[in-house]
Amino acid sequence: MIGLSHYLILSGILFSIGLIGVLRRKNLLMLFFATEIMLNAANIAFAAISSHYHDMAGQMFAFFVIAVAASEVAVGLGLLVILYKKYGTLDLDMYTVMRG
């Protein structure tokens, strides 16, 4: 039988995958993908806890997370387009202006 812990473990695994992506990626677009993965992992945990306690609050928070993710993508992609116009690349290492 699948219980709450199964979903929470799956959510933890997906979150760590996203975290690994954030840590090892140097391309800004790939960093955005990794953030989406982390947000989705949180959504799975919210939905699982919501169904475990027969409570709607978890699903509400998942809705707001989706709204925040949508607006984050809209603004972030606008900034990415500007960065790409300015520098011609999406590599994070290329944006360093201070050289120590």
Place this chain on the structure above:
Amino acid sequence: MITIAFYFFAVLITLLFLVTVMSKNVLYAMTSLAAGMVLISGLFFILGADFLGVVQLIVYVGAVMALYSFAMMFFDVNKDVKEKNGSAATVFLLGGAIALMLVLVFSAPMIGQGAASLYPQVAGATNPQAVGLVLFTKYLVPFEVAAVMLLVAMIAGIILAGKKMDLSLSTTEEEILDETQGGDK
């Protein structure tokens, strides 16, 4: 039956997201991310959160992924992403350790004391009805704030991406300036 469905979805989602994180090609990463989102909505349907699953399909797979694919028309996607990485082992260790710590931190209060339901589901209501009942009573103000936030994000996106749309990408002033300055890249 639910057990089979859960393991099917869980394994596929994990594999697809691993492809997203590990792939060198932006197009592969985006496609596998979209497929993973579709399968996550399957998990929501198993959990009985029907409305959330539909919203996941419409907003994430429909809107967010379409936005990404539009944005990718600005970028050169055929070129493989060259990234120099330090040591992969450190990254994996750090990611795993931080994730484990977060899970422990957030599950500690739940194990410690029995959590009680704050807004229990109304008996006899289907999932979309229950969502509406809670969303338009307890969460009405956050709902309106989220609407304003989406409007702000839309305006910001238009203004940020629409600037100098009439100019060709490769001949903007900054780029010519960068090339003449040289050595900056």
